[in-house]
Amino acid sequence: MNTINIKAESEIVEPSIPEGLPYVSVDITVTIDHKEFGTTFADAEVIDGYQLLATRHAGGSPYLLSCGCDEPGCVGINDGIFVARSAEILSWCLPNETTYLVAHGYAAGELFESNANVTTPRWTG
Numbered sequence: 001m002n003t004i005n006i007k008a009e010s011e012i013v014e015p016s017i018p019e020g021l022p023y024v025s026v027d028i029t030v031t032i033d034h035k036e037f038g039t040t041f042a043d044a045e046v047i048d049g050y051q052l053l054a055t056r057h058a059g060g061s062p063y064l065l066s067c068g069c070d071e072p073g074c075v076g077i078n079d080g081i082f083v084a085r086s087a088e089i090l091s092w093c094l095p096n097e098t099t100y101l102v103a104h105g106y107a108a109g110e111l112f113e114s115n116a117n118v119t120t121p122r123w124t125g
């Protein structure tokens with residue numbers, strides 16, 4: 001059994017213009033077995049926080065890894081990560097090899113299974 005950990009840190013950002021409104025910025029970091037898989041705030045390949053959140057309710061092959069501009073093909077990512085979910089098990093299967101996965105020590109077809117019942121939020125920061 002693997003440990004897929006999702007850490008979310010938020011901060012209130014004050015507007016840079018007088019008529020702007022403050023907003024909340026959320027940074028997400030995903031680790032698998034304590035090794036960083038990705039973040040929402042990297043320079044190129046990023047975790048898509050909305051796709052990640054959607055996997056709480058549905059499986060499929062979402063582009064959990066994408067480009068900061070929202071077009072995964074822009075950074076050579078042509079396949080989503082296969083996500084399956086049962087009452088007990090959350091499974092992620094990595095897609096075809098990309099330079100990002102290789103650079104981060106992951107391999108195409110690698111399968112991770114985690115306990116789907118871990119729902120205790122831990123707020124840090």
Ligand SMILES: [Zn+2]
Nearest residue numbers: 067068069074
């Ligand atoms: Zn891009």
